[in-house]
Each structure stands twice: as C-alpha cells, then as structure tokens.
Amino acid sequence: MKRFVGCLALAGAMSLQAGCSTINPYTGEKQTSKAGMGAGIGAVTGALIGIATSDSAKERKERALKGAGIGAVAGGGVGYYMDVQEAKLREKLEGAGVSVTRDGDNIILNMPGNLTFDTDSTTVKSSFRPVLDAVSEVLKEYKSTMIQVAGHTDSTGGDKYNLMLSQQRAQSVANILGGFGVEQVRMDTVGFGETQPIASNGTASGREQNRRVELTLLPYTE
Template identity: 70%
Template sequence: MVMMCALVGVASCTTVNPYTGEQQRSKAATGAAVGAGVGALVGIASSSDSKKRKERALKGAGIGAIAGAGVGYYMDVQEAELRRELEETGVSVTRDGDNIILNMPGNITFDIDSATVKGEFIPVLESVSKVLTEYRSTMIEVAGHTDSTGGERYNMLLSQNRAQAVANQLIGLGVEAVRLDIVGFGQSRPIASNDSVAGRAQNRRVELTVLPLVE
C-alpha cells in the first residue's frame, strides 16, 4: 500500500551535544531539488495533508515525536551515523533541511530488469536499518526511479517493485512498517539527462528520504 507524506522544513537551532557537553548549531542547509515531473503516485515530498495523517498513525503506533527545538540536532546525529555506516558503500547521503536523503544507485542494488535486491547489497541495508531502528522518531519514504529506456508503464511497475523490495528488506531487519511509505516514480523524476549512458545510470536508483516526526 502506498501512503503519501510531505517534506518538513524546520529552522536550525542551537542544542547541547550530550556526548561533549558543548553547544552546537544544527544544520539546516537546503540541498538541490531532486528530479522534476509528475508521477502517477505522490510521495512523501508532495502532500502536507497526507503527512499529518501519517504522523497521527505513527503516534498511534507508540512512536514518539521530537520536540521542535531538538529536531535539527536529532537529525544531525542521525546523519553523522549514516555517513559513518555508509562510507565507501556507493550510497550517497545528502542533507536537505532537516531531512536526509540516501541515494542507492541501481548498479549496486539490482541486476538489470530485476526487482530482487542483490545479495551483496544486504549488508548495506543492514547498516541503514541499524541507524533507522536507533532513531525511531522518523518517517521514511522508499522511492524507486528508472531511466527512460523502455515503456512508461513498465518503468513505473519496475520502480514500484524495486522500492517494495528494499522496504521489505528494511522491515525484515527491524524497521517498523508503519514508518515506511513505498512509492514508484518510474522515469518521471530524473536527476540527470537520459541522453547519455552515464545519465541513465544515475537515474536508475532507489532513494530513502528520512523525515523527522515533529511534535
């Protein structure tokens, strides 16, 4: 089932690092917009009304929200742990305001025309789930994307199946299903030109967007 949520922006704030006792300012740098176009399905980054429904569902499941002033720091620490866990795995970590985007390129996640997660990629998802299960006050969009090769309907189905496959792995590794939104965008949200081999390779990906659950 696909549920839809919205991207949340929270201003940066000064918090106390519990490990050092020092004050620090949380990051609120806004990254570049990812992709363009209109897909058949709307994801986390598109609907504020759906986000509110999702937040109510999470709270109903006993998953606590973060107090507004602590959101930035909570995501800062989570980002740092994800970067440490995913170093040299081929997965990029991008900060967009108080959200974290993990870009999982298709060449390391799936074989061509397959929606079965590669065995060698499972340890990477184990590293991701390790952090996601530690920082539970978040929602996660799992979004599949393809290049423009092949038919639009086929690409949409492939992107959905790949997103679902990654989500199933995360659930099996302990991430609560209620926290996940699974969506396929097909070829509608490229991050590079589909006119080149290199560009198409960038467009074939699964992205995880981690958003804070805010009080």
C-alpha cells in the same frame, strides 16, 4: 496534531529549503541546518509519506504510530536529532556507494541501481543487503524518523513498465528494511518511473544515475 517537520509541498511542486538553526553535535555551536541541492530532492520529499492530505488519513496514521510506540521529536530538538542521525549514517555508509544528502531537516540516501538490482530485476542483490542492514541499525535507533522509499528508472522502456519496475523495487527495499526490524508503519513506498531524472538520459552515465532507489528520512514532530 503532530506533523512532519519542514515545508513539505505537494509532489513535484517545490524543493525543501529549510534554514533552521541547530546545535552541532560535535562542537556544541549553533549553526544553520545544511540544505542539499540537486534535481529531484524537493519532488521526492514533497510526495509526502503516509500521512496524506485528508484529516482522516492523518489520524489513522498517527494512531498507527502511537500503537507502535513511536513518539514525536520536540520541535526545538529536531535539528540536533537529524544532525546526529546524519553523522551515524555517513559513518555506516562510508565506502558503500550510497550518497547521503542533507536537505533542511530531511536526509536523502541515494542508492544507485547498479548496486541494488540486476537489470530488469526487482530482487535486491544479496551483496547490497548488508548496506540495508547498516541503514536499518540507525533507523531502529531513531524511531521518530519516517521513511519514504522511492524507486526511479531511466527513460529506456515504456512508461508503464518503468513505473511498475520503480514501484516494485521500492517495495523490495522496504520489505528488507522491515525484515531487519524497521517498523512498516514508518515507511511509505512510491514509484516515480522515469519522471524524476537527476541526470540526462541521453548518455549511459546519466541513465545509470537515474536508475536508483532513494530513501528520504523525515522527522516526526509535535
């Protein structure tokens, strides 16, 4: 049965720290895959994209992917596959305000809230749509990549409101990616509200960092 590569843990349980060997797409040399550090990354990737823990859910997801013509990456080629994808994303997103972090064989795109949404809005800013279009171009080329779209907020406001806001913002981003041609079956949306800060909510700059949408890209493998 096909699976997602990497030591995907239960949500919030542990960080991914894969150390697989890959081939550098530029030098042709063997190297150790880059592992990103930073709060929240392991918890986000650990939330697990659409293939859930039950066998029936896995089978349904795999049938849907197969029906959409989406195949898996051979295990030995995963590192190279993600290396080249990472390089293209860095090129596309240079100067866009979106950070690209490598965590083992996964890639995390951090999209700050001040770029993506107005205050209390769930509508993606029109100025940010070209950035999502650029991301979608890469995702459409690398169809064996699954995408988790996760929304996060700061601690201002009530827990339930923040959770709802984060969920709706994640869905808005996923809808736009889908409109640009990224298959919906490859995407999973989740809202974490204020539960996974990457900075202190005690400062304005920290709260700004916590208001974000993150795309976690995971290879779909045999």
